[in-house]
Amino acid sequence: MSVFLDTLRKHDLDQFYSTLAQLSLQDYSRLGITNTADRRKIFGLVQSIRKDNSADIKPNMMTFSTSTMTSGLRQPQTYSTTTTTSRLPQPDSHRRRQSIIADKPPSITTHGGGERPMRTRTMSDAPRPDLQQLLRSPLRDKRIQLRQSLLMDQPSEEDSDEELGTTKNRRFRASAPLLDAYGVPLSPAKAAVRSKEQSGGFVLPPSDLDQKIRVCVKKRPLNKKELEKGEKDVAPTVGTRSLQINEPKLRLDMSKYTDQHSFTFDDVFDSDVPNSTVYERTALPLVHYIFKGGKATCFAYGQTGSGKTYTMLDPRHGLYILAARDIFTMLRKPENEHLTAWIGLYEIYQGQLYDLLNERKKLFAREDGKSNVIIMGLKEYPIDNVNKLVQVFDYGSSVRTTGTTGANDSSSRSHAVLQILLKHKANKKKIHGKLSFIDLAGSERGADRGEADTKTRMEGAEINKSLLALKECIRALDKDKRHTPFRQSKLTQVLKDSFVGHSRTCMVATISPGGSNSEHTLNTLRYADRVKELKGERDKRNYVEKNTNVTQEEEYEDYEEEEEEEFMQEDDEEEEEYFSNDSDILNEYTFHGENLLDVDFPNEQDTLFMQSNSSMMAPQEIEQQTDLKSSASSSSNSRPNSMTYPNRSNSQYASIQPQPPKTLPRSYSMYSTDTASDTSSTYSSPQRSFHSTVNTTSLSTPSTQNESVPSFSHDHMDEFIRFHRAEIRETSDCTKRETKLVSHMSLQLSFDSQTRNTSEFLKYLQDLDELLEHKLAAIEALRDRISDIVGQIELGHHISAPLPPQMMRNDDYPPPAYQPTTQYYYPPHHPQEPSSKDYLNYSYYPTPSPQTVIIQRQPTRSKDSCCWGCLAALCLCFGAKECC
Numbered sequence: 104m105s106v107f108l109d110t111l112r113k114h115d116l117d118q119f120y121s122t123l124a125q126l127s128l129q130d131y132s133r134l135g136i137t138n139t140a141d142r143r144k145i146f147g148l149v150q151s152i153r154k155d156n157s158a159d160i161k162p163n164m165m166t167f168s169t170s171t172m173t174s175g176l177r178q179p180q181t182y183s184t185t186t187t188t189s190r191l192p193q194p195d196s197h198r199r200r201q202s203i204i205a206d207k208p209p210s211i212t213t214h215g216g217g218e219r220p221m222r223t224r225t226m227s228d229a230p231r232p233d234l235q236q237l238l239r240s241p242l243r244d245k246r247i248q249l250r251q252s253l254l255m256d257q258p259s260e261e262d263s264d265e266e267l268g269t270t271k272n273r274r275f276r277a278s279a280p281l282l283d284a285y286g287v288p289l290s291p292a293k294a295a296v297r298s299k300e301q302s303g304g305f306v307l308p309p310s311d312l313d314q315k316i317r318v319c320v321k322k323r324p325l326n327k328k329e330l331e332k333g334e335k336d337v338a339p340t341v342g343t344r345s346l347q348i349n350e351p352k353l354r355l356d357m358s359k360y361t362d363q364h365s366f367t368f369d370d371v372f373d374s375d376v377p378n379s380t381v382y383e384r385t386a387l388p389l390v391h392y393i394f395k396g397g398k399a400t401c402f403a404y405g406q407t408g409s410g411k412t413y414t415m416l417d418p419r420h421g422l423y424i425l426a427a428r429d430i431f432t433m434l435r436k437p438e439n440e441h442l443t444a445w446i447g448l449y450e451i452y453q454g455q456l457y458d459l460l461n462e463r464k465k466l467f468a469r470e471d472g473k474s475n476v477i478i479m480g481l482k483e484y485p486i487d488n489v490n491k492l493v494q495v496f497d498y499g500s501s502v503r504t505t506g507t508t509g510a511n512d513s514s515s516r517s518h519a520v521l522q523i524l525l526k527h528k529a530n531k532k533k534i535h536g537k538l539s540f541i542d543l544a545g546s547e548r549g550a551d552r553g554e555a556d557t558k559t560r561m562e563g564a565e566i567n568k569s570l571l572a573l574k575e576c577i578r579a580l581d582k583d584k585r586h587t588p589f590r591q592s593k594l595t596q597v598l599k600d601s602f603v604g605h606s607r608t609c610m611v612a613t614i615s616p617g618g619s620n621s622e623h624t625l626n627t628l629r630y631a632d633r634v635k636e637l638k639g640e641r642d643k644r645n646y647v648e649k650n651t652n653v654t655q656e657e658e659y660e661d662y663e664e665e666e667e668e669e670f671m672q673e674d675d676e677e678e679e680e681y682f683s684n685d686s687d688i689l690n691e692y693t694f695h696g697e698n699l700l701d702v703d704f705p706n707e708q709d710t711l712f713m714q715s716n717s718s719m720m721a722p723q724e725i726e727q728q729t730d731l732k733s734s735a736s737s738s739s740n741s742r743p744n745s746m747t748y749p750n751r752s753n754s755q756y757a758s759i760q761p762q763p764p765k766t767l768p769r770s771y772s773m774y775s776t777d778t779a780s781d782t783s784s785t786y787s788s789p790q791r792s793f794h795s796t797v798n799t800t801s802l803s804t805p806s807t808q809n810e811s812v813p814s815f816s817h818d819h820m821d822e823f824i825r826f827h828r829a830e831i832r833e834t835s836d837c838t839k840r841e842t843k844l845v846s847h848m849s850l851q852l853s854f855d856s857q858t859r860n861t862s863e864f865l866k867y868l869q870d871l872d873e874l875l876e877h878k879l880a881a882i883e884a885l886r887d888r889i890s891d892i893v894g895q896i897e898l899g900h901h902i903s904a905p906l907p908p909q910m911m912r913n914d915d916y917p918p919p920a921y922q923p924t925t926q927y928y929y930p931p932h933h934p935q936e937p938s939s940k941d942y943l944n945y946s947y948y949p950t951p952s953p954q955t956v957i958i959q960r961q962p963t964r965s966k967d968s969c970c971w972g973c974l975a976a977l978c979l980c981f982g983a984k985e986c987c
């Protein structure tokens with residue numbers, strides 16, 4: 104360095120020598136050093152200047168940086184003490200300046216214009232600045248306190264440069280602050296517990312095996328590739344419930360350090376823990392639960408190649424095989440001899456369900472009003488021993504979609520679901536319990552796929568999309584959100600019943616312990632952490648199980664053949680009990696059994712189901728369906744969302760083919776001219792005043808009790824409920840869009856120029872206005888519906904009876920005596936008598952395509968009196984290109 108100093112001296116720049124040593128990372132960019140390599144070089148230079156002269160600089164140059172720096176370069180305030188003799192070569196200029204100062208003290212000009220000598224004072228006689236005091240900030244004291252309470256110090260530079268071996272990690276743990284799942288330092292109390300736990304002085308009690316949702320972590324051993332690369336285990340377990348991730352990180356100056364994240368779950372299994380132990384604490388409690396008549400799901404989630412398939416579906420070690428062994432043993436017990444086990448295996452690939460035991464036939468997921476997910480057409484095999492199971496399973500897994508990725512030579516490219524059903528021997532349609540093992544496809548980054556082709560990339564995108572949807576659902580459940588987006592992907596539709604209703608779920612988060620995977624591992628654990636938060640039964644939708652011996656069977660029976668009356672009664676009881684515990688009736692009602700999803704979930708499949716012919720199903724399935732059909736036909740009041748899908752579907756389809764207009768026209772009457780033209784007047788319309796015209800109690804009173812009270816057919820009520828749901832969906836969609844709109848606008852406001860803001864603001868107002876109008880229209884349409892019903896009641900129409908044929912026609916409905924102010928709007932391609940396809944496609948979607956709106960006047964109104972101006976305006980509002 105002396106050569107460097109000499110050079111500086113030669114150019115009379117030696118006074119900057121010490122300044123260079125003070126350069127900090129923030130200064131680099133100001134000096135134009137942006138390139139990482141250059142930054143590294145400069146950093147090296149600064150370090151060596153500091154190192155070379157540290158002994159000399161420290162006693163001579165007491166520097167502290169001021170927070171008010173103007174140049175960007177830190178200007179050290181240098182106090183040269185007279186008591187210390189500098190060992191640092193004194194630059195000439197420095198000496199010169201000092202001599203000038205000593206020779207001629209500077210003077211200051213006084214008011215009188217005269218000069219008075221400024222009192223000079225050498226550093227020796229100046230009071231020493233209290234550096235401790237200067238450096239002390241109120242926060243600093245707190246920091247020190249916190250550190251002391253954590254009994255930890257910041258990791259030293261040396262620490263961070265060390266390898267991340269397990270033994271050393273233990274040392275890290277004692278020296279670095281522990282972070283929680285999201286990188287926030289743990290509270291002193293929690294940290295103290297953790298450090299006690301680490302030292303073996305405290306052991307977390309084992310978690311309860313009977314929780315609704317259990318979340319465990321399984322760590323796989325380092326694989327050959329990772330060992331070859333010299334990777335170290337960065338995920339040491341702490342006790343049986345916690346683990347720590349020592350995330351290797353780089354500072355800007357490329358020096359290494361470690362972030363330590365601490366996680367606690369129901370169980371954490373180290374890489375040497377055998378699957379049999381994992382089984383005892385994960386799937387075994389579920390096996391017991393299904394024998395009590397419950398519904399249970401065990402799923403593995405984790406990065407690709409982290410051991411999901413190995414944990415779940417490995418033919419030798421997989422949880423499913425261990426579970427099956429116990430199931431068969433339990434089936435042999437006298438109390439269970441009336442039951443048999445059936446297995447089904449399917450995969451969710453690219454958003455479609457395929458039967459792995461039936462030549463990858465396409466399947467359809469359905470859901471009943473009690474949130475039971477049914478896989479229509481799934482081929483099931485009765486199994487009574489493990490060998491048979493292995494045979495069937497081997498066949499199934501051989502047709503599962505796998506591929507090779509950069510991270511796993513045999514990567515599952517689909518989510519596989521193995522379903523074990525306990526059915527009654529006497530009646531195989533009677534389901535006692537259900538256990539599903541789900542091996543999710545691994546989450547992956549683009550880099551994990553290696554040199555992937557388009558297909559692999561598409562698969563990866565679909566996998567990530569569905570896992571994201573799953574995360575969204577978990578998040579929504581976690582936050583007690585009103586709407587849980589189960590519909591976002593097939594996976595979430597299928598998994599829905601793992602989270603709601605009478606169910607037990609165990610999630611096994613699988614992780615790879617290598618340092619290169621730490622980011623992924625953290626993501627997996629954070630994901631698992633979210634799920635874990637759910638298990639506190641915070642989600643009110645998971646209504647309390649009064650009795651652990653849940654006889655799910657009864658619910659399934661409903662689906663089979665129970666009478667409507669019983670069904671409804673049961674429902675009511677549950678509702679009553681449920682509501683009595685909660686004040687937010689509206690919220691809960693929306694989600695209790697009859698939720699928005701009940702409409703969407705099956706309906707999405709309806710068209711497909713129509714297309715799917717029976718040849719796609721196994722003979723057994725056809726037989727089952729025929730049975731169901733016949734049993735269902737005896738009950739005309741079959742509940743639309745009951746688990747009797749074949750029956751339900753058939754009755755529904757039958758009704759929609761030639762004669763859907765029974766209730767159809769009303770489905771389309773979503774947009775009224777009142778809405779667009781004069782909302783205020785429509786709101787005050789007496790026709791809409793429900794309470795003023797109808798005694799509310801009369802609506803709920805059964806017709807059998809009082810002849811004068813109107814009765815409603817199940818179809819009418821059901822249709823109204825669907826309509827209501829559609830309205831809720833529509834308005835909440837609008838609200839979502841409103842939220843986006845306002846966020847976008849506020850973002851614009853904070854970044855853009857005034858001129859641009861003005862135009863953006865106008866656009867924002869316009870969009871908002873449209874959205875509000877849309878929302879109002881949906882609400883108004885629903886109110887019209889209410890008015891119509893009220894009108895019918897007023898006129899004494901008993902709408903439990905099928906509507907007379909003339910009323911089914913669009914032109915004649917509603918009857919002339921009752922003339923609401925509603926106008927009907929149909930898509931142009933929609934015929935006067937809508938087809939079943941139209942019914943399915945549009946009746947629940949009140950938003951007509953803006954480009955294709957046709958307005959059809961209601962003939963009961965005089966054509967001449969029709970306000971075409973208003974209609975045209977409305978057309979324009981919705982962006983219609985055509986108007987007739």
Ligand SMILES: Nc1ncnc2c1ncn2[C@@H]1O[C@H](COP(=O)(O)OP(=O)(O)OP(=O)(O)O)[C@@H](O)[C@H]1O
Pocket residue numbers: 322323324326374405406407408409410411412413414511513514515516543544545546613
């Ligand atoms: N606990 C374990 N012990 C030994 N080997 C394991 C363990 N877990 C996983 N492996 C091995 O790691 C490799 C990857 O495992 P696996 O295929 O189960 O991962 P995955 O998470 O299912 O991956 P993907 O999502 O890509 O299908 C396999 O070769 C498997 O044998």
